Amino acid sequence: MADAAVPPSAPDFPQPGDRLPAANPSPETLSFLARRRSAAAAALTAPGPDAEQLNTLLRIAARVPDHGKLAPWRFMIFEDEAKERFAAICEKIYAARTPGAEAGQVQMERDRLLNPPVIIAVVSSVLENHKIPEWEQILSAGAACMTLLNAANAMGFAGQWRTDWMAYDPQVKDMMGLRSGERVAGFIYLGTAPEDPVERKRPDPQIGAWKG
Ligand SMILES: Cc1cc2nc3c(=O)[nH]c(=O)nc-3n(C[C@H](O)[C@H](O)[C@H](O)COP(=O)(O)O)c2cc1C
Numbered sequence: 131m132a133d134a135a136v137p138p139s140a141p142d143f144p145q146p147g148d149r150l151p152a153a154n155p156s157p158e159t160l161s162f163l164a165r166r167r168s169a170a171a172a173a174l175t176a177p178g179p180d181a182e183q184l185n186t187l188l189r190i191a192a193r194v195p196d197h198g199k200l201a202p203w204r205f206m207i208f209e210d211e212a213k214e215r216f217a218a219i220c221e222k223i224y225a226a227r228t229p230g231a232e233a234g235q236v237q238m239e240r241d242r243l244l245n246p247p248v249i250i251a252v253v254s255s256v257l258e259n260h261k262i263p264e265w266e267q268i269l270s271a272g273a274a275c276m277t278l279l280n281a282a283n284a285m286g287f288a289g290q291w292r293t294d295w296m297a298y299d300p301q302v303k304d305m306m307g308l309r310s311g312e313r314v315a316g317f318i319y320l321g322t323a324p325e326d327p328v329e330r331k332r333p334d335p336q337i338g339a340w341k342g
Contacts, residue, residue, distance in 0.1 A: 140186055162284060167327045169288035171242045174321030178209070178247030179287055190281040191252070194273040200260070202267035203274045203315065206251040206306065216305075217243035223301045242294075246319040250278060256311040271315035278318050288323035291316045 144150055179187060188205050196202065208216050217240065224239050225231065243249070254271035256264045275291050282289045296302045297314035308314070 140182070141190075143189060163280070166280065166283060167329065168279070168290040169323035169327050171246055171290040171292055171319035172238055173241075173324050174246035174288060174290075174319055175324065176247045176321060177287075178321040179282065179285065183285060184248065184250075187278055187281050187285065188250075191274045191278040194270055194277050196270045197266045198260070198262035200257055200262060200267060200270075202255050202257060203271040204253045204255050205274075206253060208249040208251065209247060213249060214244065216249075219305055220296055220302060223299060224295070227295075227299070242292075242319070246321040248320045250318040250320065251306065252278065252315045252318060253306075253308060254313045254315040255309075256313075258311045268313075268315070275316040275318060282318070282320050287320050289318055289320045291318050293317065 184207060191205065192201065220243060221236070221240060224236070228235075252271055252275045254268050256267045258264070260267075279289050279291050293314060293316055297317065303312075303314070306314075
């Protein structure tokens, strides 16, 4: 029985050693996954997750499969004044690298960073020359991104996983304090969508079936 004082956003996290269901039938989760949809980051507004909700989201994201138990990722939260500072520096870098940028494009860049109340950078932190291949460590960071987005949707927030130019820009990475072996797996933009997104065309999953 859930404690009445625990807010609905705080799920029941297990302790090491707890026995957990290997299968967890949940038609609601299946429907959630079948109907999940990203929302355009630039249009997101408040409310976004508060500190406690963010803590829950990151604890969930940190439960992804992880070969070697290396935790080969870390999370960086951008909100409030820090997000504004980050956006201002990105805008300067963007202006320098895109001198002929049209006003509309510059505004779009600004909106994407300033409108969503919370941005979480998921940083892939690869342990180099480790027996666990780098590729597998990177995949775990991707899983953290997707889990974070799904968990945020399930908590009632809209979101989008993006990289854009910033994930690859040396100056931005430097400003974020990324070390050797670190890459931005994604910026996860979270908030509230002004309207529900429309479904897009989806690929046929049969395309990859082995015909041997
Ligand atoms: C690693 C990664 C990086 C992405 N970067 C961008 C991006 O920079 N810009 C963008 O519009 N979508 C980007 N996307 C796609 C969006 O996350 C999203 O899939 C897209 O908006 C379609 O919505 P859907 O998730 O409902 O299919 C990226 C996806 C992944 C997996």
